[in-house]
Amino acid sequence: MISSERMAAVDANAAALGVPRKQLMESSGNAVAREVRAASDPGDAVALVCGRGNNGGDAFVAARFLADRDVTVHLLGRPESIGTTIARENWEALRAAEIPTTIVTDSAGVNLGAPDVVVDAMLGIGIAGGLREPARTAAEAITELRGDADDGSAGTTVIAVDVPSGIDADTGEPTGGEAAIAVDADRVVTFHDAKPGLVRLEASVTVADIGIPAAAERYTGPGDLHGLGRDPDSHKGENGEVLVVGGGPYTGAPALSARAALRAGADLVRVACPAGVADEVQGYSADLIVRELPGDALAPDHFRRVADLAADQDVVVIGPGMGDSEGSLELARRFLADFHGRAVVDADALRVVPEVETDAELICTPHQGELRRMGGETAADPDERAELVRKFAAELGHTLLVKGRYDVVAGRTADADAGETWTVRQNRTGNPGMTVGGTGDVLAGTVGALAARTAPFEAAAAGAYVNGLAGDSAAAENGHGLVATDLIDRLPHALYDE
DSSP: OHHHHHHHHHHHHHTTTTTTHHHHHHHHHHHHHHHHHTOOOOOOOEEEEOOOHHHHHHHHHHHHHTTEEEEEEEEOGGGOOSSSSHHHHHHHHHHHOOOOOOEEEEGGGGOOOOOSSEEEEOOTOOOOOOOOOTTTHHHHHHHHHSSSSTTTOOOEEEEEEOOOOOOOOTTTTBOOOOOOOOOOOSSSEEESSOOGGGSSSSSSSEEOOOOTHHHHBBOOOOGGGGGGOOTOOOTTTTOOEEEOOOOOOSSSSHHHHHHHHHTTOOOOOEEEEEEEHHHHHHHTTTTTEEESSSSSSOOGGGHHHHHHHHHOOOOEETTOOOOOHHHHHHHHHHHHHHHSSSEEOOGGGGGGGGGGOOOSEEEOOHHHHHHHHHOOOSSSHHHHHHHHHHHHHHHHHTEEESSSSSEEEEEOOOOOOOOOOOOEEEEEEOOOGGTTHHHHHHHHHHHHHTTSOHHHHHHHHHHHHHHHHHHHHHHHHHGGOOOOOHHTTTTTHHHOOO
């Protein structure tokens, strides 16, 4: 099954792979027409009740495949307000082909006649709120037609496109509340994969293959960035506050992570680092807020101060540049064991994760050598490697982002039931020039910023994708001579220019 949110992402990923939405609409409409033919006979009257989005567009296409039926297309709203280019093009194709159409601008105009089949294509998946006019009146008319005819024969067959209008595709409940109006369909034609809410309906459900390639789900793409934009009414801090804990032997790593988190959209980023390197870390950027910890290296004595700093942060990034001294590792152990929030764990801090019991949500970002040191396995075959990472993530109970030629991201999906389902996605952006030091620190900060706004698995997948895109942009300009700082300023373009 696939959630409505993920389905929208997969559609966008398919388009990025070269399968245009117009082609998918053609396949969807053909599938709807097949269902209509299965439920009717040549010459039967078919009313297609269409909204102004792509759900209606699917029905516009279906009408062209039903030449041997008595078809009428009812458009709810004015043609000039059809919401997408591909739906508008298919509406124009209907008009050019002289297929009968009616335009319904208000509830008084709803008159479906006495068709043998009604196609509900008013609203698709991902719609919130109750039905508004004239869709509400149309839904009531469809329900009335579906009832038994006066002569005792069967009433009109109702076929819904993707999901009955007024029903939440993820829950199966009415979108406007328990007493809301919704279409009661006999059949549902849904696309690519079943939607969770459809199993709760009494309708028969057909899942139509419309040509979305498996790669649109297997690999990250622009669809994985959906929902990461800013609310225009948001205030400082509402887009995420991130604490980076690191530094000591190295100063550049925590600064790279922190600067990347800012460029990836976090509102405020603080760095907790040893006092001996604090001035150097601050010197990398005036945008950073640096909090000094006594001494030259992270140590167990810093636990309470780090815990206090982390308490009101959305995400903590721990590990960049901290080194592998036993004192620094002990701090990481104590912090993670006590922490109840969300953390990205990188670099040397990764080695303590398998031995720590924690209630925190962790996103671990190892390269393959670090993965082996954590107890995980890898393989040369990409699919075998992905499955090994998925199993290890489930064993650890944390999200994994394993860096490599193809990054592998494994974790719980946002709609998984009770944490039972672990899934995996691969990322193909990036290039060999990104083996240079520091790109992993940029990735950790990027994922940290995104994890402040979305679930761990989704943040890791999106982070891998945009970090690779930024690296590809840097390589286009600098070749294999790119450096980690080249990625940071390219992150906003990678996130928002798709």
